[in-house]
Amino acid sequence: MIRRFDDPECLSHAAADLFVQLARKAVYERGRFSVALSGGKTPLRTYQLLAQRPWRDQTPWTNIHFFWSDERCVAADDDRNNARMAKRALLNHVPVPSAHVHPIRCDADSKAGAAHYNALLRTHFSAKAPALDLVFLGLGRNGHTASLFPFSPVMEQKKRWAAEVYVIEQQMYRATLTPTLINAARVVAFLVSGSEKAQIVETVLEGETDTRRLPAQLIRPYNGQLIWMLDQTAASRLTAHTLQGEIHYEP
Numbered sequence: 001m002i003r004r005f006d007d008p009e010c011l012s013h014a015a016a017d018l019f020v021q022l023a024r025k026a027v028y029e030r031g032r033f034s035v036a037l038s039g040g041k042t043p044l045r046t047y048q049l050l051a052q053r054p055w056r057d058q059t060p061w062t063n064i065h066f067f068w069s070d071e072r073c074v075a076a077d078d079d080r081n082n083a084r085m086a087k088r089a090l091l092n093h094v095p096v097p098s099a100h101v102h103p104i105r106c107d108a109d110s111k112a113g114a115a116h117y118n119a120l121l122r123t124h125f126s127a128k129a130p131a132l133d134l135v136f137l138g139l140g141r142n143g144h145t146a147s148l149f150p151f152s153p154v155m156e157q158k159k160r161w162a163a164e165v166y167v168i169e170q171q172m173y174r175a176t177l178t179p180t181l182i183n184a185a186r187v188v189a190f191l192v193s194g195s196e197k198a199q200i201v202e203t204v205l206e207g208e209t210d211t212r213r214l215p216a217q218l219i220r221p222y223n224g225q226l227i228w229m230l231d232q233t234a235a236s237r238l239t240a241h242t243l244q245g246e247i248h249y250e251p
C-alpha cells in the first residue's frame with residue numbers, strides 16, 4: 001500500500017497516528033506492543049510528535065517494547081547512534097520502563113553485539129515465530145534499508161534475526177535486523193521524504209526486481225502489511241498505475 005502526503009510534516013503526523021493506532025490494538029489484543037524503530041533523519045519528527053499531546057496521552061507506554069531495525073556500532077553517546085537519537089526525541093520524555101528499551105549494543109564488538117541481540121529477540125518472542133507489531137524503515141538513496149546495503153552478505157542470512165555487517169561505503173560496522181525477522185512483522189512502514197529520494201523510490205517500486213542491488217525490495221512481509229509512506233516529492237516519479245489505490249492522506 002502507498003500513502004502519499006503533502007509534506008514531511010503530514011507524513012510524520014500520519015506515522016505517529018499509525019504508531020498509536022497499532023500500539024493500542026496490540027496491547028488490547030496481546031497485552032504488549034513490540035516495535036522496531038528506524039534510524040536516520042526521516043523518522044526524527046515522528047518520534048518528537050509521539051512525545052507530545054495528543055499522541056503521548058493516547059499511547060500505552062508501559063506495555064511497549066522498543067527495538068531498533070539497525071544500529072551503527074558506535075558508542076551510545078555518539079551523535080550517529082540511532083538509539084541515542086530516539087531517546088533524546090522520544091524515550092527520555094515518556095514513561096517506558098527502562099527494561100522495555102532494547103538498544104543494539106555493538107560498539108565494542110559488532111559480532112558479539114548482533115549475537116546478543118539475536119538471543120534477546122528469541123527470548124522476547126520465546127523462540128516462537130517472531131512477530132514485531134511494527135517496523136519503521138527508511139530508504140537510502142542507494143536502495144538500502146536498515147543496514148541491508150547493496151551486495152552485502154548479510155542479506156543471505158536466513159536463520160538469524162539480527163546480524164553484524166561491515167558497510168564498506170561508510171567504513172563502519174553495523175548491526176541490523178535481517179529480512180527474515182522484518183518480513184515476519186505484522187506491519188512494516190517505510191517513511192520516505194524528499195526529492196532526493198524520488199529516483200530510488202521509482203527504481204525500487206517500479207524498476208526491475210534486483211534484491212542484491214536494491215535490498216529494500218527484499219522487504220515483503222510474509223503475512224503482514226507493507227506500507228510505503230511517502231511525501232509528494234519522494235513519490236513524484238511514480239506512475240499513476242503504481243499509485244492506484246493509494247490513500248491520499250487528508251490532514
Ligand code: 6PG
Pocket residue numbers: 038039040041042043069070071072082137138139140141144145146147
Ligand atoms: C540508518 C538507517 C538507514 C536509514 C536510511 C535513510 O541507520 O541510517 O537505518 O537505513 O533509514 O539511510 O536515512 P534518512 O532517513 O536519513 O534519509
